Every structure is written in C-alpha cells, then in structure tokens.
Amino acid sequence: MHPQVIAAAAASQLPADSPGADPALSKADFRQAMSRLGAAVNIVTTDGAAGRAGFTASAVCSVTDEPPMLLVCLNRNASVYDAVKANGVLCVNALGAGHQDLSNLFGGKTPMVDRFAAAQWASGHTGAPVLTGAPVAFDCRVVGCTSVGTHDVLFCAVQAVILGEAAHGLMYFGRKYHELDAAH
Ligand SMILES: NC(=O)C1=CN([C@@H]2O[C@H](COP(=O)(O)OP(=O)(O)OC[C@H]3O[C@@H](n4cnc5c(N)ncnc54)[C@H](O)[C@@H]3O)[C@@H](O)[C@H]2O)C=CC1
Numbered sequence: 001m002h003p004q005v006i007a008a009a010a011a012s013q014l015p016a017d018s019p020g021a022d023p024a025l026s027k028a029d030f031r032q033a034m035s036r037l038g039a040a041v042n043i044v045t046t047d048g049a050a051g052r053a054g055f056t057a058s059a060v061c062s063v064t065d066e067p068p069m070l071l072v073c074l075n076r077n078a079s080v081y082d083a084v085k086a087n088g089v090l091c092v093n094a095l096g097a098g099h100q101d102l103s104n105l106f107g108g109k110t111p112m113v114d115r116f117a118a119a120q121w122a123s124g125h126t127g128a129p130v131l132t133g134a135p136v137a138f139d140c141r142v143v144g145c146t147s148v149g150t151h152d153v154l155f156c157a158v159q160a161v162i163l164g165e166a167a168h169g170l171m172y173f174g175r176k177y178h179e180l181d182a183a184h
Pocket residue numbers: 030031032034035058059073075107150172175
C-alpha cells in the first residue's frame with residue numbers, strides 16, 4: 001500500500017504563485033499526523049509566589065547535556081501559564097505505568113486543588129512539586145523563552161534529577177496511553 005500524502009501533493013498541482021500552493025497543512029492534518037509520533041507523557045508542575053499549578057505535557061525534550069537543559073512547550077492559553085512564568089521554576093515529572101488517570105486530570109479543565117489531591121508530592125530544590133512514584137523528575141529553573149505561534153518554548157536548566165525506584169514509562173501514541181516496562 002502506498003503512503004498517503006496529505007496537502008503537499010495537492011498543493012504541487014497548483015501554480016507556484018497561487019495562494020492554494022502554500023504547502024502549509026491544516027491544524028487538523030497536523031494533529032492527525034502528530035498522533036502517530038509517540039511521546040512520553042509528563043506532568044509539569046510549578047510553585048512559588050504565584051501559587052502551585054501543573055499540567056500534562058508531551059511536548060518536552062532534551063536540548064543539551066552541557067549544560068543539562070530541557071525544553072517544554074506551553075500553550076499561552078493554559079490556566080497554568082501565569083504561574084509558570086511568574087514562579088520561573090518547574091519540575092518535569094515523567095509519568096509511568098498506572099498514571100493514566102493522573103495524566104487526564106492534569107490534562108485540563110479540573111481545578112488545581114483537585115489535580116494535586118490525586119497524588120502525593122514532595123518539594124524539589126526549586127520548590128516545584130515532585131511527584132512521588134514518578135520514574136524520574138527534572139527539577140528546573142526557566143532560563144529562556146521563545147514564543148512560537150500559540151505556545152511558549154521554555155528552556156529549562158536542570159538543577160536536580162530525582163530517580164524513582166522503578167524504570168517504567170507512559171507513552172502517548174494514537175491518542176491512547178501505552179505503558180512501557182524497562183524490564184521487558
Ligand atoms: N503540545 C500540545 O499543546 C498538546 C496539546 N494536547 C491537547 O490535549 C488534548 C487531547 O489531545 P489528543 O488526544 O492528542 O488529540 P489531538 O487530535 O488534539 O492531538 C493530536 C496530537 O497533535 C499534537 N497537538 C495537539 N494539540 C496541539 C497544539 N495545540 N499544539 C501543538 N501540537 C498539538 C499533539 O502531538 C497531539 O498528541 C487537545 O486539547 C490537545 O490540544 C495534546 C498533546 C500535546
């Protein structure tokens with residue numbers, strides 16, 4: 001079976017100066033394509049003068065190990081946005097097996113107090129909440145930010161890592177959760 005090409009093939013049949021020749025994908029096509037790019041699921045938390053907050057994030061990745069740095073993409077319309085920006089610290093809590101309900105809770109619409117009541121938390125060096133039972137957590141200071149479209153790309157200098165007891169993981173792929181077990 002041939003792979004299906006969305007938008008780009010149709011655009012190439014139009015004159016180059018036609019507005020329809022713009023090969024930009026629709027939001028729906030982009031999201032459909034992204035649903036096939038599996039990603040680890042994390043809960044990103046913050047605390048400080050602007051209060052405690054957290055959200056589910058799959059747009060997280062390693063930037064460089066010199067210095068240790070992650071990036072986190074945060075929608076500027078998210079309810080956590082002001083707290084993350086004002087506190088200037090965050091913790092990336094990787095999720096593992098059994099964390100699906102927690103991920104959905106932090107995935108939006110639920111009051112912050114109810115999100116945090118569903119799990120146990122410690123406090124990192126930065127003051128950001130560290131999820132008890134997370135396979136790994138990255139306690140960070142936000143050292144840079146670039147706005148791109150609807151999101152801010154936050155550059156996060158890792159101050160400490162907290163390794164949990166078990167190496168397991170939770171992936172988001174095909175709009176569903178998939179558990180990973182390092183032992184298998
Ligand atoms: N990067 C982000 O902001 C993400 C946001 N979400 C949000 O979670 C909800 C459920 O998402 P799904 O079940 O995965 O179905 P969906 O069809 O809304 O999204 C499919 C995939 O597209 C990407 N995506 C979705 N919204 C995006 C956004 N605003 N900016 C950049 N990439 C985006 C993600 O990789 C996502 O897994 C939606 O409201 C979605 O907006 C989910 C994943 C990533």
